[in-house]
Amino acid sequence: MPELPPHHPPVGRSKPAERIRAAGARATPARIRVLELLTAAASPQSHHEIELALGADSLDRVTLYRVLDWLVEAGLAVKHVDERRVWRFALASGGEHGGHAHFRCDCCSRVYCLDVPAPQPPDLPRGFTLARAELDLTGRCAVCNRSVK
Amino acid sequence: MPELPPHHPPVGRSKPAERIRAAGARATPARIRVLELLTAAASPQSHHEIELALGADSLDRVTLYRVLDWLVEAGLAVKHVDERRVWRFALASGGEHGGHAHFRCDCCSRVYCLDVPAPQPPDLPRGFTLARAELDLTGRCAVCNRSVK
DNA sequence: TTGTACTTGCAACAGCGTTGCATTTGCATC
DNA sequence: GATGCAAATGCAACGCTGTTGCAAGTACAA
Numbered sequence: 001m002p003e004l005p006p007h008h009p010p011v012g013r014s015k016p017a018e019r020i021r022a023a024g025a026r027a028t029p030a031r032i033r034v035l036e037l038l039t040a041a042a043s044p045q046s047h048h049e050i051e052l053a054l055g056a057d058s059l060d061r062v063t064l065y066r067v068l069d070w071l072v073e074a075g076l077a078v079k080h081v082d083e084r085r086v087w088r089f090a091l092a093s094g095g096e097h098g099g100h101a102h103f104r105c106d107c108c109s110r111v112y113c114l115d116v117p118a119p120q121p122p123d124l125p126r127g128f129t130l131a132r133a134e135l136d137l138t139g140r141c142a143v144c145n146r147s148v149k
Numbered sequence: 150m151p152e153l154p155p156h157h158p159p160v161g162r163s164k165p166a167e168r169i170r171a172a173g174a175r176a177t178p179a180r181i182r183v184l185e186l187l188t189a190a191a192s193p194q195s196h197h198e199i200e201l202a203l204g205a206d207s208l209d210r211v212t213l214y215r216v217l218d219w220l221v222e223a224g225l226a227v228k229h230v231d232e233r234r235v236w237r238f239a240l241a242s243g244g245e246h247g248g249h250a251h252f253r254c255d256c257c258s259r260v261y262c263l264d265v266p267a268p269q270p271p272d273l274p275r276g277f278t279l280a281r282a283e284l285d286l287t288g289r290c291a292v293c294n295r296s297v298k
Numbered sequence: 299t300t301g302t303a304c305t306t307g308c309a310a311c312a313g314c315g316t317t318g319c320a321t322t323t324g325c326a327t328c
Numbered sequence: 329g330a331t332g333c334a335a336a337t338g339c340a341a342c343g344c345t346g347t348t349g350c351a352a353g354t355a356c357a358a
Contacts, residue, residue, distance in 0.1 A: 026304060026355050047345075060307045065346065067305095085234045085314080086345065103273065106280060114273070124252065124263070127291025131255060134285045142276025175324050175335060196314075209338045214315065216336095234345080235314065 023074040030059050034067045038077060043102075043113045044088035083136070084109060101135035107144035172223040179208050183216045187226060192258035193237035227251055227260050250284040256293035 016035040017027035071077035103112040165184040166176040220226035239260040250263040
């Protein structure tokens with residue numbers, strides 16, 4: 001069996017299987033596929049979207065839920081509730097997940113992370129202190145606009 | 150029929166029934182009770198909590214859902230999803246509800262509607278169309294800042 | 299290669315919210 | 329007051345997202 005390369009890559013960039021084992025769990029196909037998928041995703045994904053992305057030979061519904069929960073528990077992913085009350089999962093990137101806006105398509109529900117010039121803190125009433133500001137946009141995404149035209 | 154008092158009280162402080170009619174709907178017992186309850190509530194309430202608060206002769210589950218949705222649609226209340234994926238409703242206190250900026254206090258959970266100069270629609274990617282923009286702010290409100298000082 | 303604890307798949311379930319439809323009711327009008 | 333009708337309510341059934349229990353399968357350490 002070939003040895004690991006002598007220089008261990010930083011956790012954040014190592015291969016999915018390695019990251020999973022490093023978290024103390026078995027590197028199963030299910031976990032590897034989901035982790036790869038989240039790594040490639042440009043925005044937070046819902047359970048349903050991941051199922052679709054996995055395509056034909058998808059995992060069992062429940063297994064996917066458990067894999068996602070494990071990823072969160074292991075600190076490899078983060079989850080949050082979207083405006084439709086569904087969990088969305090994103091790779092846990094070290095930095096703050098702020099400073100950018102989210103666009104949610106009314107049509108397909110996809111969420112896009114936008115690079116916008118930081119929503120500028122408006123004037124708050126006297127005595128208020130701001131901790132976080134998030135800009136949430138909704139509308140139709142390019143994909144849906146194209147298909148319905 | 151008695152006329153309205155010559156000096157119209159500010160919308161935010163008029164009686165529930167008046168506020169409901171002012172929004173162009175019928176002042177039914179259901180809406181009045183729920184609006185009163187939200188007015189008295191110190192923090193955003195869930196559907197279930199409101200049901201309990203209404204006590205013995207509660208409304209029908211579905212009616213309560215509809216009343217709450219109507220309050221939001223009418224701009225008298227705001228709703229948001231909590232960490233358990235349930236809707237929580239709060240009185241829309243603050244300025245005229247035209248601007249779509251909300252401030253939620255991390256401490257007391259109260260929700261304030263802010264009058265801000267409409268968040269500037271950022272440049273969307275090609276093909277995207279914007280329907281709504283909402284600015285969600287969190288931090289500490291004046292009340293909490295004062296009391297903890 | 300083997301044993302075992304960890305994972306998976308399946309079935310059944312639970313919570314929260316929604317839809318359809320017949321009945322009731324607020325309120326504008328007479 | 330009485331009356332008519334759109335708006336609002338109550339009830340039943342449903343849907344979606346997520347969870348639990350348990351038997352069968354599998355990664356991996358030894």
